[in-house]
Amino acid sequence: MNTAITEEKNGFSIRMARADDVTNYYEQNYCPLDREVARLTGCKENFTKEEVTSFFLKSLEEDDRYFFLIIAPDGRIIGESVINEIDWNLRSANFRICLYHTTERGKGIGTWATEVTRDFAFEKLKLHRLELDVYSFNPGAEKTYLKAGFRREGVLRDAVMDGAMYADDILMSILEDEWRALKEQ
Numbered sequence: 290m291n292t293a294i295t296e297e298k299n300g301f302s303i304r305m306a307r308a309d310d311v312t313n314y315y316e317q318n319y320c321p322l323d324r325e326v327a328r329l330t331g332c333k334e335n336f337t338k339e340e341v342t343s344f345f346l347k348s349l350e351e352d353d354r355y356f357f358l359i360i361a362p363d364g365r366i367i368g369e370s371v372i373n374e375i376d377w378n379l380r381s382a383n384f385r386i387c388l389y390h391t392t393e394r395g396k397g398i399g400t401w402a403t404e405v406t407r408d409f410a411f412e413k414l415k416l417h418r419l420e421l422d423v424y425s426f427n428p429g430a431e432k433t434y435l436k437a438g439f440r441r442e443g444v445l446r447d448a449v450m451d452g453a454m455y456a457d458d459i460l461m462s463i464l465e466d467e468w469r470a471l472k473e474q
Contacts, residue, residue: 296405300362303370303402308349310358310366315341317366318389326389329427331449353377355409359388359402367393370406372414380417380465382410394429403437407463408472417465424449425457438471439463 295304306314319341327334348356353375359368368388375382384406388399410416421439423430435441439461447455463471 298401301367301398301401302360303357303405304360306345306349306356306358306369308346311342311345314345314358314366323389323391325391326387328451329424329430330385330387331424353382355414357402357406359398361393368398368402370402372406372410372419375414375416380415382414382416382419384410384419384421399430400433400436403433407437407468411465411468418462419468420460420462423459423461424451425459426451431459431461434461437463438467440467 296302315338319336319338322332322334322336324334348354348371351373354371354373355375356373357370358366359370361367367390368386370384370386372382372384384403386399386403386406388394407419410419419439421434422445423434425444440463441459442462443460445458445460448458449456
């Protein structure tokens with residue numbers, strides 16, 4: 290099975306992460322991690338180099354994860370797009386994406402990378418279902434997912450915190466036949 294993505298648009302590219310990317314991945318994105326990125330993804334703000342390096346290298350070895358990097362025209366790693374938690378029997382997986390820098394948002398990069406990764410999931414991995422969750426305080430991401438064909442399928446009300454306020458966790462997915470119909474348009 291061909292499991293490589295090498296796509297390019299307007300000088301930006303998306304490709305499989307490699308072990309030799311680990312230092313740049315850490316230094317370009319986690320020194321420090323953007324506070325808004327931490328908020329929108331629900332992760333902590335501070336990571337040690339060892340934590341990031343260990344997670345990165347372990348991710349490359351997992352057989353239920355495809356870890357792609359989003360690269361700017363100048364060669365900087367600006368984001369990631371991940372298919373993980375793959376259940377090969379159900380042909381189902383989780384999807385997540387992150388652009389690490391505010392300056393790269395609002396340019397269509399996230400939508401493009403979401404669509405490329407979604408297509409990979411159905412074309413190359415032959416998945417039946419791709420799912421994700423997004424917080425209600427991240428309407429831009431939800432709009433991206435809707436544009437890429439994901440549908441809302443449920444809401445976990447007050448399931449996460451946004452500072453001192455409760456917020457919803459929105460569940461979304463796209464099925465194989467929905468993806469096919471989208472590609473035929």
